[in-house]
Amino acid sequence: MMSEPGVLTIKPQAGPDDVLLRIIDLTLHFPTYRGVLGRQVGGIRAVDGVNLEVRRGRTLGLVGESGCGKTTTGRVILRLYDPTGGRIEFDGEDITHIQGKKLRRMRARMQMIFQDPQACLNPRMTVGSIIAEPLNEHRALKGKEKEKRTRELLDAVGLNPKFANRYPHEFSGGQRQRIGIARALALNPDFIVCDEPIAALDVSIQAQVVNLLKDLQEQFSLTYLFISHDLSMVRHLCEDVAVMYLGKVMELGPRDLIYKDPMHPYTKALLSAVPVPDPRVERARQRIILKGDLPSPANPPSGCRFRTRCPVAFDRCAAEQPAWRKVAGNRWVACHRAE
Amino acid sequence: MLNYAIRRLLMAVPTLFLISLMIFSLLKLAPGDPLSQLPLTIPPEVREKMRAALGVDEPLIVQYLLWLKQFFVIEPLRGFDILFGTHLSDGMQRIISWQTRGPVFSMIAERLPQTLLVVGLAYIVGVLIAVPIGIVSAYKQYSVFDQIGTFLSMLGLAVPPFFSGVLAILIFAVYLDWLPTIYNTNLIVNSWSNFTEQFLQMAMPVMVLAVQTIASISRYLRSSMLDNLEQDYVRTARAKGMGENVVVFIHVLRNSMIPVVTVITLGLPSVFGGAIVTEQIFRVNGIGQLLITAIYANDVPTVQTLAFIFAVLIVVFNLIADLLYGVLDPRIRYD
Amino acid sequence: MLRMVSLLAGAGVASLVATPALAERGTDGVVNILSWQAPSIMNPYLSGGEKDTDAASLVLEPLASYDENGELFPRLAAEIPTVENGGVAKDLKSITWKLKPGLKWSDGTTVTAKDVVFTANYCMDPKGGCAALARFQGVDKVEALDDLTVKVTFKELTVVPYTLFVAMWSPIIQAKQFADCLGTKAPTCTEANFYPVGTGPFVVANFKPNDAVQLKANPNYRDPNKPAFAGVNFKGGGDALGAARAVLQTSEYDYAGMLQVAPDVLSKMEKGGKGKLLSVFGTNVETLFMNLTDPSASLPPEERSTDKHPHPILSDVRVRQALSMALDRARLSEIGYGSMGKPTCDFVPAPPIFAAGNTECLKQDIPGAVKLLDEAGWKPGPDGIREKDSKKLKLTFVTTTNATRNQFQAIIKQWWHEIGVDVELRSLDASVFFSSDPSSPDTYQKFYADVQMWTNYSDAPDPGEYVATYTCNKAPLPDKQWQGSNVPRYCDTNYDALVKELGKTAAIEKRAEIVKKLNTILSDSYAIMPLVWRSSVSATSKTLGGYVGSGDSRFWNAQDWYRRK
Numbered sequence A: 001m002m003s004e005p006g007v008l009t010i011k012p013q014a015g016p017d018d019v020l021l022r023i024i025d026l027t028l029h030f031p032t033y034r035g036v037l038g039r040q041v042g043g044i045r046a047v048d049g050v051n052l053e054v055r056r057g058r059t060l061g062l063v064g065e066s067g068c069g070k071t072t073t074g075r076v077i078l079r080l081y082d083p084t085g086g087r088i089e090f091d092g093e094d095i096t097h098i099q100g101k102k103l104r105r106m107r108a109r110m111q112m113i114f115q116d117p118q119a120c121l122n123p124r125m126t127v128g129s130i131i132a133e134p135l136n137e138h139r140a141l142k143g144k145e146k147e148k149r150t151r152e153l154l155d156a157v158g159l160n161p162k163f164a165n166r167y168p169h170e171f172s173g174g175q176r177q178r179i180g181i182a183r184a185l186a187l188n189p190d191f192i193v194c195d196e197p198i199a200a201l202d203v204s205i206q207a208q209v210v211n212l213l214k215d216l217q218e219q220f221s222l223t224y225l226f227i228s229h230d231l232s233m234v235r236h237l238c239e240d241v242a243v244m245y246l247g248k249v250m251e252l253g254p255r256d257l258i259y260k261d262p263m264h265p266y267t268k269a270l271l272s273a274v275p276v277p278d279p280r281v282e283r284a285r286q287r288i289i290l291k292g293d294l295p296s297p298a299n300p301p302s303g304c305r306f307r308t309r310c311p312v313a314f315d316r317c318a319a320e321q322p323a324w325r326k327v328a329g330n331r332w333v334a335c336h337r338a339e
Numbered sequence B: 001m002l003n004y005a006i007r008r009l010l011m012a013v014p015t016l017f018l019i020s021l022m023i024f025s026l027l028k029l030a031p032g033d034p035l036s037q038l039p040l041t042i043p044p045e046v047r048e049k050m051r052a053a054l055g056v057d058e059p060l061i062v063q064y065l066l067w068l069k070q071f072f073v074i075e076p077l078r079g080f081d082i083l084f085g086t087h088l089s090d091g092m093q094r095i096i097s098w099q100t101r102g103p104v105f106s107m108i109a110e111r112l113p114q115t116l117l118v119v120g121l122a123y124i125v126g127v128l129i130a131v132p133i134g135i136v137s138a139y140k141q142y143s144v145f146d147q148i149g150t151f152l153s154m155l156g157l158a159v160p161p162f163f164s165g166v167l168a169i170l171i172f173a174v175y176l177d178w179l180p181t182i183y184n185t186n187l188i189v190n191s192w193s194n195f196t197e198q199f200l201q202m203a204m205p206v207m208v209l210a211v212q213t214i215a216s217i218s219r220y221l222r223s224s225m226l227d228n229l230e231q232d233y234v235r236t237a238r239a240k241g242m243g244e245n246v247v248v249f250i251h252v253l254r255n256s257m258i259p260v261v262t263v264i265t266l267g268l269p270s271v272f273g274g275a276i277v278t279e280q281i282f283r284v285n286g287i288g289q290l291l292i293t294a295i296y297a298n299d300v301p302t303v304q305t306l307a308f309i310f311a312v313l314i315v316v317f318n319l320i321a322d323l324l325y326g327v328l329d330p331r332i333r334y335d
Numbered sequence C: 001m002l003r004m005v006s007l008l009a010g011a012g013v014a015s016l017v018a019t020p021a022l023a024e025r026g027t028d029g030v031v032n033i034l035s036w037q038a039p040s041i042m043n044p045y046l047s048g049g050e051k052d053t054d055a056a057s058l059v060l061e062p063l064a065s066y067d068e069n070g071e072l073f074p075r076l077a078a079e080i081p082t083v084e085n086g087g088v089a090k091d092l093k094s095i096t097w098k099l100k101p102g103l104k105w106s107d108g109t110t111v112t113a114k115d116v117v118f119t120a121n122y123c124m125d126p127k128g129g130c131a132a133l134a135r136f137q138g139v140d141k142v143e144a145l146d147d148l149t150v151k152v153t154f155k156e157l158t159v160v161p162y163t164l165f166v167a168m169w170s171p172i173i174q175a176k177q178f179a180d181c182l183g184t185k186a187p188t189c190t191e192a193n194f195y196p197v198g199t200g201p202f203v204v205a206n207f208k209p210n211d212a213v214q215l216k217a218n219p220n221y222r223d224p225n226k227p228a229f230a231g232v233n234f235k236g237g238g239d240a241l242g243a244a245r246a247v248l249q250t251s252e253y254d255y256a257g258m259l260q261v262a263p264d265v266l267s268k269m270e271k272g273g274k275g276k277l278l279s280v281f282g283t284n285v286e287t288l289f290m291n292l293t294d295p296s297a298s299l300p301p302e303e304r305s306t307d308k309h310p311h312p313i314l315s316d317v318r319v320r321q322a323l324s325m326a327l328d329r330a331r332l333s334e335i336g337y338g339s340m341g342k343p344t345c346d347f348v349p350a351p352p353i354f355a356a357g358n359t360e361c362l363k364q365d366i367p368g369a370v371k372l373l374d375e376a377g378w379k380p381g382p383d384g385i386r387e388k389d390s391k392k393l394k395l396t397f398v399t400t401t402n403a404t405r406n407q408f409q410a411i412i413k414q415w416w417h418e419i420g421v422d423v424e425l426r427s428l429d430a431s432v433f434f435s436s437d438p439s440s441p442d443t444y445q446k447f448y449a450d451v452q453m454w455t456n457y458s459d460a461p462d463p464g465e466y467v468a469t470y471t472c473n474k475a476p477l478p479d480k481q482w483q484g485s486n487v488p489r490y491c492d493t494n495y496d497a498l499v500k501e502l503g504k505t506a507a508i509e510k511r512a513e514i515v516k517k518l519n520t521i522l523s524d525s526y527a528i529m530p531l532v533w534r535s536s537v538s539a540t541s542k543t544l545g546g547y548v549g550s551g552d553s554r555f556w557n558a559q560d561w562y563r564r565k
């Protein structure tokens, strides 16, 4: 399960400032407990050797089936979980193990927008205090100034600033997601993990929220990690795409290259399922149906972890883990067939 | 909310009437005789006269209506008289216990202080100890602390007070000779030494009762905390860069306390009801002991009055719990 | 119930009564009494329950009481009236009591004959529900001849005139305090019922029903040096075991009574040396009662368990005798009561002069029992259970729920099984079993079973009333609301005639002879089978001096108690 030393060959693209976030060989294993006394019996390898880089001011899309570890990856990056192994670099600084004050200061710069806009807001706090809370902590803003900032933020996400005294349950789903976004923006972050921010919303509102995210990116020069299982939305929003399967990234590269010419069998399978607007192409589209279920992350297959469902797997795939290799320019892939 | 409370109270009135009728009928249906504890040497003719003097043989409807009148008219008038020095209830027949021939409400008033002191204090002590235990067990789930806590809670819930009480007596009174086994209800606390005496005599019953509260409330809070610790809003708080103290005490604890406060409120009527077994063991002789001796003696007026008061308390505290929920949880609104 | 010291316990008592230090009133602090059944009321006329009458005896006094030997001694009376001293009329139709001169109530007023007359009026009021009414039955009038003299006239010849105003059940109450408490008003006098003015060594200072009573020395008690204790702290609640522990193990209390606790547990506690146990043998006898009438549920309710239908099995005396022969009373006594009980064949075990002292029932005789059943025509069936005319020899056996009694049931069932009798056991809550509710099917008086077990006793040293409980006319019947003391429905004209004769016999030796005869007649009928003579057990701390655990009340000599230094 250790990745190949190919990792070491990663080089900053255009100077160190260009890459805002780089994660190397990141792993996170959730311990599992059993019995009345809760003995630890093993681990779920939710994230198992992930390599990514996100360039400043751009959006990296992270796609994959549900349960493959996308959310967990996002959370480890924000240090909401302590990584089991690997390394997280943010703006040139190793944040893998920072703690206490340092960690909290760093958090002001990295934020998260959650999938469930209801659950992520404390039901007993007003919208105003949810947004303003970190301002005390990190900005030492007082009374009037704080109120002003709260109003500005609500305004920026398209909500009536008068709503500050209401509780989250009084809002609709789309409004709640806007509150979640305003909250994430409160501390002027550089980087935001958007964890399926529209998946729980009505289709009619999805576009509004996506557009809002785009506008804000421009306005505040934000960098996004956009987690989604919706490939068309990723295509619409992201400059780069990473494809994840069972705790590992299979393929990473610029959006257009990936969508036009997927190299990894898994990416190919995913893309074959996306309907294409052009009817001629759509008719010719060959769907690759994946057989079998997603294996358990507690006990992933040996060698390539996609091999149990890969249509082009061969004997080497079971014996040897494919290396994370750079194929061309910015493209990375992990597959024996792609050599 | 006020409208809601008033509506609920009005709705409770017919319920309570029905309850009072049911209590009355059940007591009357139950076999037993207020004279069964008297010596067998008292001849039947005399017993007959004694029963007649108690009013046992009056028609049931007369007995019930008399009780209603006594409970809802005479006793409140009596309370009014005591408060304002009037004499409205003079000469009226209050609810009289068949055992003592004394007014039931005087006995309740006599016993309420020790019950509230011992059972109430045990409840408070129990809750105060349970809350930190619940927090730590949830926050450090599966830690040694949590596992010891789980084990002790199971023990606390499984061991009945008639066992733990006697065990405590054997250890602290018989072997160590530190604590008295008999609660002196006549002790007046007006000096330091009286206070110490009061403290010592309360120690064992409070301990025995608090163990039960600690066990159940800490378990409750633990699971409520665990539910909340998993919530996204907790991650939000952490992601905001809030310190762990703020996250645990402001965000998680406040949300976790909502159901726990309800449970605590719903448990309060039992504080007034006393603790039958523990009061007996340590001879605290509060409301619980009053009830059980009245039941044994078939003292229908006392049992009826106590049972009805408990019913009222349960209704009232249910309402309070609902209203508290509304106050604590902004998602709930009563209109 | 009257407690009398048995000869065995007598030695222990004697050492306790060792010469009290000559003390002044109120110099020995407080004596702590623990009673797991706390007093509910201090007026014995409205209770009759021992827990109340015992406590009240610290405050209220009768004209005369029984001492530890079951002998009368004067309290408020100047002397015990007898035929010899002219106090009892020669025709046995009246008794004249003379009060001690100068007696004071605890409030300082003088005790007069009017108080005694008032007491009689109070209890004899038909609406008052007086528990001691039976003691006043047969009284024609009670009159004050002068300030110190009271004359009680009976309607008929009364050979034992010491019932009203004698012993703790019938003390003198103050006319002034209870003047407005007659008849239906009796229960409303809470203040008087909780804080009676009395003549006894103590006065109630604080009464908390069923919890605690605080008493202080009566400042107007007739002996200026008594009581030695300044007060009594009387606490109730809990159980008998805890009460024993508080005296014998933690020494928090000086006295605990009615200790119905397993004998081995008590003696182990006593070994700690902090207190002493005292067994007092009264007249309590644990007894089996045979139903001589048919309790079959198929009978109409007005005929079930009445003399209209004799019992299909138990009306044969041979069967009853066989059942008795199968019992080993000594084993039962040892298992259930240890040194606190004695096997007995007498339902009148005391006082000694009245006790028949029969012993032939004590030997278990299984072969004899088997032979008797064979003779009676009950032949063993295929399953070992005897049958006659295709009817099984099967009995239902009921008692109250109580560890010792239920153990007895199991043992007896086994013995009876050995002689081919099938037994079905049932146990009922005491408050249900001893209820006088005529609508309940489970009362001891209705006797809807074949065999019952409970303790019977006499509440006067003279067993005249007690033996009369088994006359034919006392059988519970539906038209008497099932009330009646003759629970086995025993009926023997010889027995009734002897009881009548006893009612006319005044000489004590003659009376004793008749009682012994009655006892033997009833025992030989096997309608009731006395098993164990039970004592009442109490515990006293080592520092409580002067306690004598008998007499009519457990606290009959509280005026003489003192603190051992």
Ligand SMILES: Nc1ncnc2c1ncn2[C@@H]1O[C@H](COP(=O)(O)OP(=O)(O)O)[C@@H](O)[C@H]1O
Pocket: A030, A044, A045, A046, A064, A065, A066, A067, A068, A069, A070, A071, A072, A073, A297
């Ligand atoms: N707190 C947790 N404890 C244990 N297992 C977890 C936890 N959170 C997620 N997992 C497991 O980790 C794997 C990845 O989950 P997740 O990151 O939520 O996937 P995705 O977001 O891609 O749907 C899943 O198998 C999930 O069951």
Ligand code: SF4
Pocket: A264, A265, A266, A304, A305, A306, A307, A308, A310, A311, A312, A313, A314, A317, A322, A334, A335, A336, A337, A338
């Ligand atoms: S390494 Fe083998 S199994 Fe894995 S994707 Fe490539 S071909 Fe399929």
Ligand SMILES: [Mg+2]
Pocket: A067, A070, A071, A072, A115, A196
């Ligand atoms: Mg997810």
